[in-house]
Amino acid sequence: MKQYPYIIVGGGMTADAAVNGIRRRDRDGEILIISDEPFPPYQRPPLSKKLWLGMRMEETWLPGWQRQRGVTLLLGSAVAAIDAEARTVVLWTGAAYEYGQLLLATGGRPRTLDSGGSRVFYPGNMVEHIRLFQTLQEPTEVLVVGGGFIGSEMTAVLSSAGHSVTWLMAEREPFIDFLPDTLRSRVLQEYHAHGVALHGGQQVTGFETADSEVVAVTESGQRFQGSVAVAGLGFIPNDELARPLGLTAEKGGVKVDALLRTAQDGIWAAGDVSVLGAEGALMMHEDHAVTQGRRAGENMAGAAKPYDHLPFYYSDIYDFGYEAIGECRLTLDVVEDWVVPGEEGVVYYLMDGQVRGVLNWNVWDGVPKARDLIQSGQRWSKGELIGQIRN
Ligand SMILES: Cc1cc2nc3c(=O)[nH]c(=O)nc-3n(C[C@H](O)[C@H](O)[C@H](O)COP(=O)(O)OP(=O)(O)OC[C@H]3O[C@@H](n4cnc5c(N)ncnc54)[C@H](O)[C@@H]3O)c2cc1C
Numbered sequence: 001m002k003q004y005p006y007i008i009v010g011g012g013m014t015a016d017a018a019v020n021g022i023r024r025r026d027r028d029g030e031i032l033i034i035s036d037e038p039f040p041p042y043q044r045p046p047l048s049k050k051l052w053l054g055m056r057m058e059e060t061w062l063p064g065w066q067r068q069r070g071v072t073l074l075l076g077s078a079v080a081a082i083d084a085e086a087r088t089v090v091l092w093t094g095a096a097y098e099y100g101q102l103l104l105a106t107g108g109r110p111r112t113l114d115s116g117g118s119r120v121f122y123p124g125n126m127v128e129h130i131r132l133f134q135t136l137q138e139p140t141e142v143l144v145v146g147g148g149f150i151g152s153e154m155t156a157v158l159s160s161a162g163h164s165v166t167w168l169m170a171e172r173e174p175f176i177d178f179l180p181d182t183l184r185s186r187v188l189q190e191y192h193a194h195g196v197a198l199h200g201g202q203q204v205t206g207f208e209t210a211d212s213e214v215v216a217v218t219e220s221g222q223r224f225q226g227s228v229a230v231a232g233l234g235f236i237p238n239d240e241l242a243r244p245l246g247l248t249a250e251k252g253g254v255k256v257d258a259l260l261r262t263a264q265d266g267i268w269a270a271g272d273v274s275v276l277g278a279e280g281a282l283m284m285h286e287d288h289a290v291t292q293g294r295r296a297g298e299n300m301a302g303a304a305k306p307y308d309h310l311p312f313y314y315s316d317i318y319d320f321g322y323e324a325i326g327e328c329r330l331t332l333d334v335v336e337d338w339v340v341p342g343e344e345g346v347v348y349y350l351m352d353g354q355v356r357g358v359l360n361w362n363v364w365d366g367v368p369k370a371r372d373l374i375q376s377g378q379r380w381s382k383g384e385l386i387g388q389i390r391n
Pocket of ligand 1: 011013034238270271284285
Protein backbone atom coordinates (compact mmCIF):
# COMPACT_ATOMS: atom_id res chain seq x y z
CA MET A 1 0.00 0.00 0.00
CA LYS A 2 1.35 3.41 -0.96
CA GLN A 3 2.13 5.63 2.02
CA TYR A 4 1.86 9.44 1.94
CA PRO A 5 3.04 11.76 4.72
CA TYR A 6 0.00 13.94 3.91
CA ILE A 7 -3.39 13.01 2.51
CA ILE A 8 -6.11 15.59 1.92
CA VAL A 9 -9.68 14.40 1.35
CA GLY A 10 -11.55 16.93 -0.80
CA GLY A 11 -10.15 19.06 -3.60
CA GLY A 12 -11.67 22.50 -2.97
CA MET A 13 -10.30 25.85 -1.84
CA THR A 14 -9.40 24.50 1.61
CA ALA A 15 -7.36 21.68 0.09
CA ASP A 16 -5.53 24.09 -2.20
CA ALA A 17 -4.70 26.37 0.74
CA ALA A 18 -3.60 23.40 2.85
CA VAL A 19 -1.05 22.40 0.21
CA ASN A 20 0.40 25.91 0.41
CA GLY A 21 0.44 25.66 4.21
CA ILE A 22 2.26 22.31 4.20
CA ARG A 23 4.83 23.64 1.75
CA ARG A 24 5.63 26.58 4.03
CA ARG A 25 7.25 24.07 6.38
CA ASP A 26 7.86 20.92 4.39
CA ARG A 27 9.18 21.42 0.88
CA ASP A 28 9.30 17.78 -0.14
CA GLY A 29 6.85 15.59 1.81
CA GLU A 30 4.52 13.88 -0.66
CA ILE A 31 0.91 15.06 -0.66
CA LEU A 32 -2.07 13.14 -2.05
CA ILE A 33 -5.29 15.10 -2.72
CA ILE A 34 -8.32 12.86 -3.24
CA SER A 35 -11.31 14.61 -4.79
CA ASP A 36 -14.61 13.17 -5.96
CA GLU A 37 -15.03 16.01 -8.46
CA PRO A 38 -13.73 15.72 -12.05
CA PHE A 39 -11.94 19.10 -11.86
CA PRO A 40 -8.76 20.28 -10.16
CA PRO A 41 -9.23 22.73 -7.25
CA TYR A 42 -11.16 25.81 -8.36
CA GLN A 43 -12.71 28.92 -6.84
CA ARG A 44 -16.40 28.46 -6.12
CA PRO A 45 -17.53 32.08 -5.60
CA PRO A 46 -17.34 33.07 -9.31
CA LEU A 47 -19.80 30.28 -10.14
CA SER A 48 -22.70 32.39 -8.89
CA LYS A 49 -21.23 35.66 -10.16
CA LYS A 50 -18.78 36.38 -12.98
CA LEU A 51 -19.22 33.03 -14.71
CA TRP A 52 -22.63 34.26 -15.89
CA LEU A 53 -21.25 37.57 -17.04
CA GLY A 54 -18.51 36.42 -19.37
CA MET A 55 -15.78 34.98 -17.13
CA ARG A 56 -14.16 31.88 -18.66
CA MET A 57 -14.36 28.60 -16.76
CA GLU A 58 -10.59 28.14 -16.70
CA GLU A 59 -10.15 31.48 -14.89
CA THR A 60 -11.59 29.82 -11.80
CA TRP A 61 -8.82 27.19 -11.53
CA LEU A 62 -6.59 27.49 -8.47
CA PRO A 63 -3.05 26.92 -9.68
CA GLY A 64 -1.54 26.69 -6.17
CA TRP A 65 -1.25 22.91 -5.96
CA GLN A 66 0.24 22.65 -9.47
CA ARG A 67 3.13 24.91 -8.60
CA GLN A 68 4.14 22.63 -5.74
CA ARG A 69 6.36 19.63 -6.21
CA GLY A 70 5.35 16.23 -4.88
CA VAL A 71 1.57 16.73 -5.07
CA THR A 72 -0.58 13.99 -6.59
CA LEU A 73 -4.18 14.77 -7.46
CA LEU A 74 -6.62 11.87 -7.65
CA LEU A 75 -9.78 13.15 -9.36
CA GLY A 76 -13.19 11.49 -9.56
CA SER A 77 -12.29 9.40 -6.52
CA ALA A 78 -14.42 9.39 -3.38
CA VAL A 79 -13.10 8.25 -0.02
CA ALA A 80 -15.52 5.74 1.50
CA ALA A 81 -14.00 5.26 4.95
CA ILE A 82 -11.12 6.03 7.26
CA ASP A 83 -9.42 3.36 9.35
CA ALA A 84 -7.92 5.49 12.10
CA GLU A 85 -6.11 2.54 13.74
CA ALA A 86 -4.35 1.52 10.55
CA ARG A 87 -4.07 5.18 9.43
CA THR A 88 -5.55 4.42 6.03
CA VAL A 89 -8.21 5.88 3.78
CA VAL A 90 -10.22 3.52 1.63
CA LEU A 91 -11.83 4.61 -1.64
CA TRP A 92 -15.13 3.30 -2.98
CA THR A 93 -13.04 1.48 -5.60
CA GLY A 94 -11.36 -0.49 -2.81
CA ALA A 95 -8.00 1.24 -3.27
CA ALA A 96 -6.38 2.20 0.03
CA TYR A 97 -3.64 4.65 1.01
CA GLU A 98 -1.76 5.05 4.24
CA TYR A 99 -1.40 8.52 5.72
CA GLY A 100 0.96 10.20 8.13
CA GLN A 101 -1.36 13.21 8.58
CA LEU A 102 -4.89 13.34 7.17
CA LEU A 103 -6.91 16.50 6.47
CA LEU A 104 -10.67 16.38 6.08
CA ALA A 105 -11.46 19.20 3.65
CA THR A 106 -14.71 17.74 2.40
CA GLY A 107 -16.72 20.98 2.49
CA GLY A 108 -20.49 21.03 2.21
CA ARG A 109 -23.24 20.29 -0.27
CA PRO A 110 -26.48 22.11 -1.06
CA ARG A 111 -29.53 21.26 0.99
CA THR A 112 -32.13 19.73 -1.33
CA LEU A 113 -35.84 19.00 -1.37
CA ASP A 114 -36.95 15.43 -2.05
CA SER A 115 -38.98 16.26 -5.11
CA GLY A 116 -37.94 17.72 -8.45
CA GLY A 117 -36.24 16.24 -11.48
CA SER A 118 -33.62 17.48 -13.90
CA ARG A 119 -35.28 20.92 -14.17
CA VAL A 120 -34.37 21.70 -10.57
CA PHE A 121 -30.80 22.93 -9.97
CA TYR A 122 -28.90 23.22 -6.72
CA PRO A 123 -25.96 25.52 -7.45
CA GLY A 124 -23.05 24.20 -5.45
CA ASN A 125 -20.26 22.67 -7.47
CA MET A 126 -18.94 23.22 -10.99
CA VAL A 127 -20.78 20.23 -12.52
CA GLU A 128 -24.15 21.60 -11.42
CA HIS A 129 -23.30 25.11 -12.64
CA ILE A 130 -22.23 23.77 -16.05
CA ARG A 131 -25.49 21.82 -16.27
CA LEU A 132 -27.42 25.01 -15.49
CA PHE A 133 -25.30 27.04 -17.88
CA GLN A 134 -26.00 24.61 -20.72
CA THR A 135 -29.73 24.69 -19.98
CA LEU A 136 -29.98 28.49 -19.92
CA GLN A 137 -28.64 29.24 -23.40
CA GLU A 138 -31.84 31.12 -24.34
CA PRO A 139 -33.81 33.66 -22.26
CA THR A 140 -35.74 31.46 -19.84
CA GLU A 141 -38.35 31.78 -17.10
CA VAL A 142 -36.44 30.87 -13.96
CA LEU A 143 -37.74 30.29 -10.45
CA VAL A 144 -35.11 31.09 -7.83
CA VAL A 145 -35.92 29.65 -4.42
CA GLY A 146 -34.25 30.89 -1.23
CA GLY A 147 -33.51 34.36 0.13
CA GLY A 148 -29.94 33.70 1.28
CA PHE A 149 -26.68 34.59 -0.40
CA ILE A 150 -26.90 32.01 -3.20
CA GLY A 151 -30.50 33.00 -3.97
CA SER A 152 -29.67 36.71 -3.95
CA GLU A 153 -26.63 36.27 -6.20
CA MET A 154 -28.27 33.86 -8.66
CA THR A 155 -31.30 36.16 -8.96
CA ALA A 156 -29.00 39.09 -9.72
CA VAL A 157 -26.82 37.33 -12.31
CA LEU A 158 -29.64 35.49 -14.06
CA SER A 159 -31.78 38.63 -14.35
CA SER A 160 -28.69 40.55 -15.58
CA ALA A 161 -28.11 37.83 -18.17
CA GLY A 162 -31.60 38.41 -19.62
CA HIS A 163 -33.61 35.67 -17.92
CA SER A 164 -37.02 36.35 -16.45
CA VAL A 165 -36.71 35.59 -12.73
CA THR A 166 -39.37 34.88 -10.12
CA TRP A 167 -37.75 34.86 -6.69
CA LEU A 168 -39.44 32.95 -3.86
CA MET A 169 -38.40 32.96 -0.24
CA ALA A 170 -39.78 32.09 3.17
CA GLU A 171 -38.74 35.50 4.58
CA ARG A 172 -40.98 38.52 4.00
CA GLU A 173 -38.13 40.20 2.09
CA PRO A 174 -34.51 39.35 1.36
CA PHE A 175 -31.85 40.66 3.77
CA ILE A 176 -34.57 41.40 6.32
CA ASP A 177 -32.37 40.68 9.36
CA PHE A 178 -29.20 42.02 7.79
CA LEU A 179 -29.50 45.28 5.82
CA PRO A 180 -30.89 48.49 7.33
CA ASP A 181 -33.91 50.04 5.57
CA THR A 182 -32.00 52.60 3.46
CA LEU A 183 -29.87 49.89 1.97
CA ARG A 184 -32.49 47.19 1.68
CA SER A 185 -34.86 49.43 -0.27
CA ARG A 186 -32.02 50.49 -2.61
CA VAL A 187 -31.15 46.84 -3.32
CA LEU A 188 -34.79 45.85 -3.84
CA GLN A 189 -35.13 48.74 -6.29
CA GLU A 190 -32.30 47.19 -8.32
CA TYR A 191 -33.96 43.76 -8.41
CA HIS A 192 -37.21 45.38 -9.56
CA ALA A 193 -35.36 47.37 -12.23
CA HIS A 194 -34.14 44.03 -13.60
CA GLY A 195 -37.70 42.72 -13.82
CA VAL A 196 -37.46 40.33 -10.87
CA ALA A 197 -40.86 39.26 -9.47
CA LEU A 198 -40.22 38.85 -5.76
CA HIS A 199 -42.59 36.81 -3.59
CA GLY A 200 -41.75 36.82 0.12
CA GLY A 201 -43.43 34.66 2.75
CA GLN A 202 -43.45 31.65 0.40
CA GLN A 203 -42.02 28.51 1.98
CA VAL A 204 -41.41 26.16 -0.94
CA THR A 205 -42.01 22.56 0.12
CA GLY A 206 -41.46 20.77 -3.18
CA PHE A 207 -41.35 20.80 -6.95
CA GLU A 208 -43.48 19.17 -9.60
CA THR A 209 -41.99 18.75 -13.05
CA ALA A 210 -43.67 17.93 -16.33
CA ASP A 211 -42.33 18.13 -19.88
CA SER A 212 -40.82 21.56 -20.22
CA GLU A 213 -41.91 23.16 -16.97
CA VAL A 214 -41.40 23.04 -13.25
CA VAL A 215 -43.82 24.13 -10.54
CA ALA A 216 -42.70 25.21 -7.07
CA VAL A 217 -45.36 24.31 -4.53
CA THR A 218 -45.50 26.32 -1.30
CA GLU A 219 -46.65 25.44 2.20
CA SER A 220 -49.79 27.53 1.73
CA GLY A 221 -50.60 25.62 -1.46
CA GLN A 222 -49.59 28.34 -3.92
CA ARG A 223 -47.98 27.24 -7.17
CA PHE A 224 -45.32 29.12 -9.14
CA GLN A 225 -44.41 28.00 -12.62
CA GLY A 226 -41.18 28.34 -14.60
CA SER A 227 -38.98 26.50 -17.07
CA VAL A 228 -36.30 25.73 -14.51
CA ALA A 229 -35.89 26.18 -10.75
CA VAL A 230 -32.66 27.18 -9.01
CA ALA A 231 -32.74 26.43 -5.30
CA GLY A 232 -30.38 27.99 -2.74
CA LEU A 233 -31.53 26.40 0.49
CA GLY A 234 -28.28 26.47 2.44
CA PHE A 235 -25.44 23.96 2.73
CA ILE A 236 -24.87 20.92 4.91
CA PRO A 237 -21.41 19.69 5.89
CA ASN A 238 -19.96 16.56 4.26
CA ASP A 239 -19.02 15.01 7.60
CA GLU A 240 -19.94 11.36 6.88
CA LEU A 241 -16.34 10.11 7.05
CA ALA A 242 -15.93 11.55 10.56
CA ARG A 243 -19.17 10.21 12.00
CA PRO A 244 -18.14 6.58 12.60
CA LEU A 245 -15.04 7.94 14.37
CA GLY A 246 -17.17 10.07 16.72
CA LEU A 247 -15.57 13.30 15.50
CA THR A 248 -18.71 15.26 14.59
CA ALA A 249 -20.48 18.11 16.39
CA GLU A 250 -24.09 17.73 17.47
CA LYS A 251 -25.37 20.07 14.75
CA GLY A 252 -23.07 18.62 12.10
CA GLY A 253 -19.51 19.33 11.00
CA VAL A 254 -16.19 17.98 12.24
CA LYS A 255 -15.07 19.28 15.63
CA VAL A 256 -11.57 20.74 15.83
CA ASP A 257 -9.51 22.45 18.52
CA ALA A 258 -7.61 25.71 18.08
CA LEU A 259 -4.80 23.85 16.29
CA LEU A 260 -7.41 22.34 13.92
CA ARG A 261 -6.86 18.81 15.25
CA THR A 262 -9.79 16.46 15.65
CA ALA A 263 -9.91 14.18 18.68
CA GLN A 264 -8.28 11.44 16.58
CA ASP A 265 -4.49 11.48 16.40
CA GLY A 266 -3.26 12.48 12.92
CA ILE A 267 -6.67 13.63 11.64
CA TRP A 268 -7.34 17.33 11.03
CA ALA A 269 -10.27 19.25 9.56
CA ALA A 270 -10.65 22.69 7.99
CA GLY A 271 -12.90 24.83 5.81
CA ASP A 272 -16.65 24.47 5.36
CA VAL A 273 -16.74 21.10 7.14
CA SER A 274 -15.01 22.19 10.35
CA VAL A 275 -16.50 23.41 13.62
CA LEU A 276 -14.03 25.22 15.85
CA GLY A 277 -14.24 24.78 19.64
CA ALA A 278 -17.05 23.64 21.90
CA GLU A 279 -19.39 26.52 21.03
CA GLY A 280 -18.32 26.74 17.40
CA ALA A 281 -20.54 27.03 14.36
CA LEU A 282 -20.04 26.11 10.73
CA MET A 283 -18.41 28.93 8.74
CA MET A 284 -18.94 28.44 5.05
CA HIS A 285 -17.01 31.28 3.42
CA GLU A 286 -13.94 31.68 1.26
CA ASP A 287 -11.75 33.66 3.67
CA HIS A 288 -12.37 31.06 6.36
CA ALA A 289 -11.63 28.17 3.97
CA VAL A 290 -8.41 29.73 2.72
CA THR A 291 -6.96 30.92 6.04
CA GLN A 292 -8.00 27.84 7.97
CA GLY A 293 -6.87 25.48 5.22
CA ARG A 294 -3.44 27.13 5.14
CA ARG A 295 -3.11 27.00 8.92
CA ALA A 296 -4.17 23.34 8.99
CA GLY A 297 -1.48 22.58 6.41
CA GLU A 298 1.18 24.36 8.46
CA ASN A 299 0.13 22.53 11.60
CA MET A 300 0.06 19.14 9.87
CA ALA A 301 3.69 19.87 9.01
CA GLY A 302 4.48 20.61 12.66
CA ALA A 303 3.82 24.33 13.19
CA ALA A 304 1.43 24.11 16.21
CA LYS A 305 0.00 27.61 15.55
CA PRO A 306 -3.56 28.33 16.77
CA TYR A 307 -6.24 29.43 14.32
CA ASP A 308 -7.59 32.70 15.70
CA HIS A 309 -8.59 34.48 12.52
CA LEU A 310 -11.88 36.42 12.38
CA PRO A 311 -12.99 35.71 8.80
CA PHE A 312 -15.07 37.93 6.54
CA TYR A 313 -17.41 37.01 3.74
CA TYR A 314 -18.30 38.86 0.60
CA SER A 315 -20.95 38.88 -2.07
CA ASP A 316 -21.86 40.67 -5.30
CA ILE A 317 -25.33 41.82 -6.31
CA TYR A 318 -25.54 43.70 -9.62
CA ASP A 319 -23.05 46.58 -9.30
CA PHE A 320 -22.99 46.33 -5.52
CA GLY A 321 -20.27 44.44 -3.72
CA TYR A 322 -20.02 43.98 0.00
CA GLU A 323 -17.70 42.55 2.61
CA ALA A 324 -19.11 41.62 6.01
CA ILE A 325 -17.28 40.65 9.16
CA GLY A 326 -18.50 39.60 12.59
CA GLU A 327 -22.16 39.68 13.62
CA CYS A 328 -24.12 41.70 11.09
CA ARG A 329 -27.73 41.49 12.25
CA LEU A 330 -30.35 44.12 12.85
CA THR A 331 -31.13 42.94 16.38
CA LEU A 332 -27.95 44.86 17.31
CA ASP A 333 -27.71 48.68 17.38
CA VAL A 334 -26.90 50.04 13.95
CA VAL A 335 -24.79 53.04 12.93
CA GLU A 336 -24.79 53.93 9.23
CA ASP A 337 -21.95 55.92 7.71
CA TRP A 338 -22.72 56.72 4.07
CA VAL A 339 -20.66 58.40 1.38
CA VAL A 340 -23.75 58.07 -0.84
CA PRO A 341 -26.81 56.58 0.92
CA GLY A 342 -27.48 53.03 -0.24
CA GLU A 343 -24.58 53.16 -2.72
CA GLU A 344 -21.34 53.41 -0.81
CA GLY A 345 -20.73 53.35 2.90
CA VAL A 346 -20.23 51.38 6.09
CA VAL A 347 -22.77 49.89 8.50
CA TYR A 348 -21.68 49.17 12.06
CA TYR A 349 -23.54 46.69 14.26
CA LEU A 350 -23.01 47.33 17.98
CA MET A 351 -23.89 45.93 21.36
CA ASP A 352 -23.43 48.23 24.39
CA GLY A 353 -21.30 50.52 22.22
CA GLN A 354 -18.90 47.75 21.21
CA VAL A 355 -18.59 46.96 17.51
CA ARG A 356 -19.74 43.38 16.89
CA GLY A 357 -20.03 43.47 13.11
CA VAL A 358 -19.17 45.67 10.13
CA LEU A 359 -20.58 45.76 6.61
CA ASN A 360 -18.50 47.53 3.97
CA TRP A 361 -20.83 48.35 1.08
CA ASN A 362 -18.96 49.20 -2.12
CA VAL A 363 -16.12 50.20 0.19
CA TRP A 364 -12.91 48.26 -0.33
CA ASP A 365 -9.82 47.41 1.73
CA GLY A 366 -11.72 48.09 4.96
CA VAL A 367 -11.70 44.56 6.38
CA PRO A 368 -8.49 44.82 8.47
CA LYS A 369 -9.72 48.05 10.07
CA ALA A 370 -13.14 46.51 10.70
CA ARG A 371 -11.48 43.51 12.31
CA ASP A 372 -9.45 45.83 14.57
CA LEU A 373 -12.60 47.69 15.65
CA ILE A 374 -14.36 44.44 16.54
CA GLN A 375 -11.39 42.90 18.30
CA SER A 376 -10.49 46.06 20.27
CA GLY A 377 -13.59 45.61 22.44
CA GLN A 378 -13.58 49.42 22.81
CA ARG A 379 -16.86 51.35 23.29
CA TRP A 380 -17.75 53.84 20.58
CA SER A 381 -20.23 56.68 20.24
CA LYS A 382 -21.92 57.13 16.87
CA GLY A 383 -19.89 60.28 16.16
CA GLU A 384 -16.60 58.51 16.83
CA LEU A 385 -17.37 55.76 14.32
CA ILE A 386 -18.16 58.09 11.42
CA GLY A 387 -15.24 58.07 8.97
CA GLN A 388 -13.35 55.27 10.73
CA ILE A 389 -13.37 53.05 7.64
CA ARG A 390 -14.74 54.93 4.65
CA ASN A 391 -12.80 57.74 3.02
C1 LIG B 1 -21.80 28.98 -5.73
C2 LIG B 1 -21.03 29.42 -4.52
C3 LIG B 1 -20.73 30.76 -4.34
C4 LIG B 1 -20.01 31.19 -3.24
N1 LIG B 1 -19.75 32.52 -3.08
C5 LIG B 1 -19.08 32.94 -2.00
C6 LIG B 1 -18.82 34.32 -1.81
O1 LIG B 1 -19.21 35.16 -2.61
N2 LIG B 1 -18.13 34.71 -0.72
C7 LIG B 1 -17.65 33.82 0.19
O2 LIG B 1 -17.01 34.24 1.16
N3 LIG B 1 -17.88 32.50 0.05
C8 LIG B 1 -18.59 32.04 -1.02
N4 LIG B 1 -18.85 30.70 -1.17
C9 LIG B 1 -18.36 29.77 -0.16
C10 LIG B 1 -16.94 29.30 -0.46
O3 LIG B 1 -16.79 29.04 -1.82
C11 LIG B 1 -16.68 28.06 0.38
O4 LIG B 1 -16.65 28.47 1.73
C12 LIG B 1 -15.38 27.35 0.04
O5 LIG B 1 -15.33 27.03 -1.32
C13 LIG B 1 -15.26 26.08 0.87
O6 LIG B 1 -14.17 25.34 0.46
P1 LIG B 1 -13.93 23.85 0.99
O7 LIG B 1 -12.73 23.38 0.25
O8 LIG B 1 -13.92 23.82 2.46
O9 LIG B 1 -15.21 23.03 0.56
P2 LIG B 1 -15.76 22.65 -0.89
O10 LIG B 1 -15.54 23.76 -1.85
O11 LIG B 1 -17.14 22.16 -0.68
O12 LIG B 1 -14.82 21.45 -1.35
C14 LIG B 1 -14.88 20.18 -0.75
C15 LIG B 1 -14.56 19.14 -1.78
O13 LIG B 1 -14.49 17.86 -1.17
C16 LIG B 1 -15.14 16.91 -2.01
N5 LIG B 1 -15.51 15.74 -1.21
C17 LIG B 1 -16.48 15.66 -0.27
N6 LIG B 1 -16.51 14.41 0.25
C18 LIG B 1 -15.53 13.70 -0.36
C19 LIG B 1 -15.07 12.35 -0.27
N7 LIG B 1 -15.62 11.48 0.59
N8 LIG B 1 -14.05 11.96 -1.07
C20 LIG B 1 -13.46 12.82 -1.94
N9 LIG B 1 -13.87 14.11 -2.07
C21 LIG B 1 -14.89 14.54 -1.29
C22 LIG B 1 -16.31 17.72 -2.55
O14 LIG B 1 -16.90 17.15 -3.68
C23 LIG B 1 -15.61 19.03 -2.87
O15 LIG B 1 -14.96 18.95 -4.11
C24 LIG B 1 -19.58 30.25 -2.28
C25 LIG B 1 -19.90 28.89 -2.44
C26 LIG B 1 -20.61 28.48 -3.55
C27 LIG B 1 -20.95 27.02 -3.71
